Amino acid sequence: MSPERFGRYVLTRRLGRGDLAEVLAGTDEAGRPCVIKRLLGARAEPEVLALFTRECTITCGLPPHPALVRGLGHDVATSPPYLVLAPIAGADLRSRRDAGERAPRSVALGWLAAAAEACAHLHTHGWVHGDVSPGNLIVDGPRATLCDLGVVQPVGVAGGTRGTHAYMAPEQVRNEAWTAATDVFALGVLAWELASGQRLFHRGPSYLTMAAVVEAPVPPLGEPALDAVLAHALAKDPAARLGSAAELAARLAALAGAA
Numbered sequence: 356m357s358p359e360r361f362g363r364y365v366l367t368r369r370l371g372r373g374d375l376a377e378v379l380a381g382t383d384e385a386g387r388p389c390v391i392k393r394l395l396g397a398r399a400e401p402e403v404l405a406l407f408t409r410e411c412t413i414t415c416g417l418p419p420h421p422a423l424v425r426g427l428g429h430d431v432a433t434s435p436p437y438l439v440l441a442p443i444a445g446a447d448l449r450s451r452r453d454a455g456e457r458a459p460r461s462v463a464l465g466w467l468a469a470a471a472e473a474c475a476h477l478h479t480h481g482w483v484h485g486d487v488s489p490g491n492l493i494v495d496g497p498r499a500t501l502c503d504l505g506v507v508q509p510v511g512v513a514g515g516t517r518g519t520h521a522y523m524a525p526e527q528v529r530n531e532a533w534t535a536a537t538d539v540f541a542l543g544v545l546a547w548e549l550a551s552g553q554r555l556f557h558r559g560p561s562y563l564t565m566a567a568v569v570e571a572p573v574p575p576l577g578e579p580a581l582d583a584v585l586a587h588a589l590a591k592d593p594a595a596r597l598g599s600a601a602e603l604a605a606r607l608a609a610l611a612g613a614a
Contacts, residue, residue, distance in 0.1 A: 362433070364391060375403055376505075380442065389427060393437035404436065410505045411438045417480055422473040424502040443502065445495025448545070452489055463549040464611035466492065466499035467542055471604035473501040474538040478600055482507045483533040487541035488519035489548075508533045520564045521557040525591050528565045536593035539603055543588030546607065550576055581610060 359366040359379075366381040370390065378392045394407055408431045415426030415438075425441040448466075451458075458466070470492055477484055484507055491503045508514035514533050516523065524540035527533065547555050556567040573589045575582045584606045587597045597603050 361391065361393075361437075362430075364389065364439075366391060376407070383439075388442045390440040390442050391437050392440060394435045396435065404431065406505065407431065407436055407438075410507065411436075413482060413507055414438060414440070414504050417477070420473055420476040422469040422498075422500055423476060424500060424504070443493045443495075443500045445493045445498070445500070447502075448489035448492045448494060448549075451494070452548075457552060458494075458549070459614070460550070461611045461614035462497055464546070464607050464614060465497055466494050467546050467549070468604045468607040468611060469499040470501050470545070471539075471542050471600045471607060474535070474542065475600040475604060477504075477507070478510065478535040478538070481510055483510055483514070483535065484538050484541075485514050485527070485533055486518035486522070487538050487545065488522040489545065490519065492545070510534055516565070520561045520568070521554065523565065523568055524593065525569045526593055528569050534593060535600055536596040539588050539596050539600055540593070542600070542603060543585050546581070546588070547573065547576070547585055550578070550581060580613070584610065 356369055363384045364381045366379040368380040370378045370380055376392055376394050378390060380390055383389050394403065411426065411429035411431055414424060415429055419425055424443065427439040427441055429438045430436065470487060474484055474487065484501065484504065486503060486506045487501065491501060493500045493502055506514060506517040511532050511534060513530050514527065515530055516527060518527060522541045522544050524537040526537060544555050555573065556564055556571060558564045558567050573585065588603055590596045
């Protein structure tokens with residue numbers, strides 16, 4: 356794309372585009388690199404704008420964490436509304452998966468331990484991410500950063516079926532309350548897929564995928580230590596899962612160190 360002047364920013368490259376928003380790389384007025392997420396269309400629907408406003412407020416208001424996306428500012432009163440983010444080096448796991456890339460076991464487990472720590476940080480401040488999925492985890496060498504707080508919900512509140520279907524927890528499919536265990540389940544799906552190189556619940560059509568999330572058993576990987584962790588992370592009943600994302604992070608980090 357040609358450089359585009361957008362308020363105080365110059366946008367130079369489109370990083371992604373969805374139904375509701377686009378993400379672009381650019382620089383601010385001082386020449387510092389940044390990322391802009393802006394809503395599409397001159398005026399967003401009220402519900403979309405409300406969700407985006409919450410995303411902006413949380414992203415910019417949370418205390419920083421090394422494995423969580425960092426907000427630099429936002430303006431939801433302008434048209435189109437936008438959120439300014441610190442740039443993140445690397446590529447998302449979905450792109451790596453689609454390119455057929457596989458990471459060493461210790462590195463992959465280290466990524467997920469970092470993502471679990473980021474989730475624990477969110478939970479401590481009263482929020483559930485709700486969309487821990489390959490497209491929202493950016494990795495660069497041993498580092499991992501969890502992105503996109505677009506569907507976050509307060510702990511204990513039902514958030515519906517927003518998110519990526521193949522990484523939802525059963526309670527999301529059933530429109531029940533989201534808790535820390537909801538993100539633990541998604542992290543478990545990612546761990547299983549990174550270890551196996553296969554998809555766990557993806558079945559094509561969304562209704563088949565969501566049915567698999569609720570009903571399909573989790574095949575063991577034949578690795579007792581990892582299988583034991585995943586059995587507790589991927590329990591269909593949220594009350595039977597690991598007690599916290601922090602506990603999952605510690606167990607994944609221990610496995611990464613032993614790999």
